[in-house]
Amino acid sequence: RKEVEQDPGPFNVPEGATVAFNCTYSNSASQSFFWYRQDCRKEPKLLMSVYSSGNEDGRFTAQLNRASQYISLLIRDSKLSDSATYLCVVNPPMLYQLTFGKGTKLSVIP
């Protein structure tokens, strides 16, 4: 099983749609979880950290289910500017390194 697995995508959605991305991780002892977005030929940028209680930042909601080792990202009212690749990122225990999923590409269409 890969360390971090994501929906393969691509997701092509119309403006205003709600879209959800899923991610699973293999190391049950992982402590920190993040969603990053990466635009084409750019560096990843932190979108949000993911907490056990779930957290929301405007149109973005992240959820963590430790029992299922599952992380999700929900984007409401999609904008054209949301088009990017969304990376699920996990921080394994006792390590500083981040483990990245391969990313899910989102295209929001006018």
Add this chain to the structure above:
Amino acid sequence: GAVVSQHPSRVICKSGTSVKIECRSLDFQATTMFWYRQFPKQSLMLMATSNEGSKATYEQGVEKDKFLINHASLTLSTLTVTSAHPEDSSFYICSARALGGDEQYFGPGTRLTVT
């Protein structure tokens, strides 16, 4: 806050030459910096982890004599690609982790093309 810069942003070099890439944390002290490489349509692959004042820890399959890393201060790490070959052409990205923090902040990346 949490700005990381990289220089140069783009470099083209001839096969056999060496290229140095700088990574700086501009508004925070980075006890740990990371170097990644990303090939087209691939995920980021960690190359090495560097801690200030100590030797870098390289991931399996990454040649430490080819990719020299120096982390001389809490705000600067450098990656030198020695004797570059066309297969080293890639997008090199650094990230920095602040003391006591979990998040990593990425530099804008350096696109290396070896001809």
